[in-house]
Amino acid sequence: MDFLKGLGAARLTAMVAVTAALVGFFGFVIMRVTAPQMTTLFTDLSMDDSSSIIKDLERQGIQFEIRNEGSVIMVPKDKVTRLRMKLAEGGLPKGGGVGYEIFDKSDALGTTSFVQNINHLRALEGELARTIRAIDRVQAARVHLVLPERPLFSRETPEPSASIVVRVRGALEPNQIRAIRHLVASAVNGLKPQRVSIVDEAGQLLADGTQTDIDQQVGDERRNAFEKRMRKQVEDIVSSVVGSGRARVQLSADFDFNRITQTSDRYDPEGRVLRSSQTREEQSQTSENNGQVTVNNELPGNQQNQPPQQPKDQSKKTEETNNYEISRTTKTEVTEAGRVNRISVAVLVDGAYSKNEKGDLVYKERSKEELDRIAALVRSAIGFDQKRGDQVEVVNLKFADAPTVPQINEPTGFLGMLHFTKDDVMYVIELAVMMLLGIVVVFMVVRPLVKKIIATEEVAALTGGVPAITDETQAQVAHAQQTATMIDVAQVQGQVHAQSVHRVGELADRNPGEAASIIRQWLAEPQQQQ
Numbered sequence: 001m002d003f004l005k006g007l008g009a010a011r012l013t014a015m016v017a018v019t020a021a022l023v024g025f026f027g028f029v030i031m032r033v034t035a036p037q038m039t040t041l042f043t044d045l046s047m048d049d050s051s052s053i054i055k056d057l058e059r060q061g062i063q064f065e066i067r068n069e070g071s072v073i074m075v076p077k078d079k080v081t082r083l084r085m086k087l088a089e090g091g092l093p094k095g096g097g098v099g100y101e102i103f104d105k106s107d108a109l110g111t112t113s114f115v116q117n118i119n120h121l122r123a124l125e126g127e128l129a130r131t132i133r134a135i136d137r138v139q140a141a142r143v144h145l146v147l148p149e150r151p152l153f154s155r156e157t158p159e160p161s162a163s164i165v166v167r168v169r170g171a172l173e174p175n176q177i178r179a180i181r182h183l184v185a186s187a188v189n190g191l192k193p194q195r196v197s198i199v200d201e202a203g204q205l206l207a208d209g210t211q212t213d214i215d216q217q218v219g220d221e222r223r224n225a226f227e228k229r230m231r232k233q234v235e236d237i238v239s240s241v242v243g244s245g246r247a248r249v250q251l252s253a254d255f256d257f258n259r260i261t262q263t264s265d266r267y268d269p270e271g272r273v274l275r276s277s278q279t280r281e282e283q284s285q286t287s288e289n290n291g292q293v294t295v296n297n298e299l300p301g302n303q304q305n306q307p308p309q310q311p312k313d314q315s316k317k318t319e320e321t322n323n324y325e326i327s328r329t330t331k332t333e334v335t336e337a338g339r340v341n342r343i344s345v346a347v348l349v350d351g352a353y354s355k356n357e358k359g360d361l362v363y364k365e366r367s368k369e370e371l372d373r374i375a376a377l378v379r380s381a382i383g384f385d386q387k388r389g390d391q392v393e394v395v396n397l398k399f400a401d402a403p404t405v406p407q408i409n410e411p412t413g414f415l416g417m418l419h420f421t422k423d424d425v426m427y428v429i430e431l432a433v434m435m436l437l438g439i440v441v442v443f444m445v446v447r448p449l450v451k452k453i454i455a456t457e458e459v460a461a462l463t464g465g466v467p468a469i470t471d472e473t474q475a476q477v478a479h480a481q482q483t484a485t486m487i488d489v490a491q492v493q494g495q496v497h498a499q500s501v502h503r504v505g506e507l508a509d510r511n512p513g514e515a516a517s518i519i520r521q522w523l524a525e526p527q528q529q530q
Helices: 002-007 009-034 047-060 077-089 113-133 174-187 211-242 368-382 413-418 422-462 471-485 498-510 512-529
Strands: 038-042 065-067 072-076 138-146 161-168 196-200 205-207 247-256 260-287 311-335 339-349 352-355 361-364 391-396
Touching: 009 422, 038 047, 038 077, 047 072, 047 077, 072 077, 113 138, 113 174, 161 174, 174 196, 174 205, 174 211, 211 247, 211 339, 211 368, 339 368, 368 391, 498 512
Parallel strands: 161 196, 339 391
Antiparallel strands: 038 072, 065 072, 138 161, 196 205, 247 339, 260 311, 352 361
């Protein structure tokens, strides 16, 4: 207590403030260093899914952070895999819609057929929306299905239709739009891709649900893919001759998307084959009787004695019928859509550059032979057909800007060897800054405070042999104070430090009687020596 009273109120308050600041600073550093590294658990969550996941995390006592107004949830990195499996076991996240889980807890006995049909439609729409959201660039989706029932006594069945609203990041490719239409059409019984309409969040019609639209998209994609592939081939072969970035190629292909079916029959008269043969033969004869017709002649015994009769007329007829099969060839040719009618290629190449005596670049046009060789290479690359009407044009002109070769800056040095990520670098920098602040606080605050406390203890040790103050010395306090102010500091520099002298002065102010006794003792010592 005497030591604390000797420090004074100001210094005691300063020591308490510095100690509290140090405790708070080092506590923050320890908490920040020991805090777990947070990573993303789920992104693009709906409010219902976010609320359900937060309740589950609070029940488990897991530390988490919420960002982007609840659409992103952060959890410790070492627990993210286990939490995802645990939440998936509970059916989270649900995806912001109702799926087939609507039938898990429903009472089938007390539900009407109308409610069951509505629930089935809702579940089908929700499952399709979840599947569409799994496609790249699709952030959210909503599906509306129209499944009409067949009216009674009707021969025609109404066709189902679907409309889809998507929210995308960037823009969907044409093949992605066609994939969504076929995906929905394959999942719904009787639904055709041309009956599916797609709209984005800006109200732009991506697919209007017509047959011509689908055919046109397929044709455009096929033509664009063909032109892109051929253009790349021509650019590669020309750039290898004139240099990278010193050639421009434009290619246009004319396609015929008509589908033609042709059937032809051919008969070969020489190629006969006997199919059936029929033969018919007829023979007849007549005879003349000169005898009279009597009873005697008609008796059986009398006919044996008669002479044989000679035939009068005899005929024979033969008829043959042969059936032959004539050789017949039936040929059916189907020409699919997407035939190339004509290809037109325009190639623009830059000239050659060389340095003159002054070191400046001088432009030089390419020779006609070189251009002809380039044109021959282009014809071979595109499969040139003169009968088809293909055209190839190679022109040499000076480019406005000289092409520059892009440089790839790869990480070198320490970061290149260790392949640190941005998060790792920021974490190391944060630790280094905290360590530097800790060192500054130790040397600028703690060290001077410790030196002051040690100096105070030294002064107390030096004044430990002071005799006790008696009642006789109380009258001399005022005179001692005046004498203490007149002491030359130079006389005591060899005995105590300047800081100790300052401490002695403070002690003399608090105990003037003791100080006066010490001074008298010091003044009496020289007289005794004399």
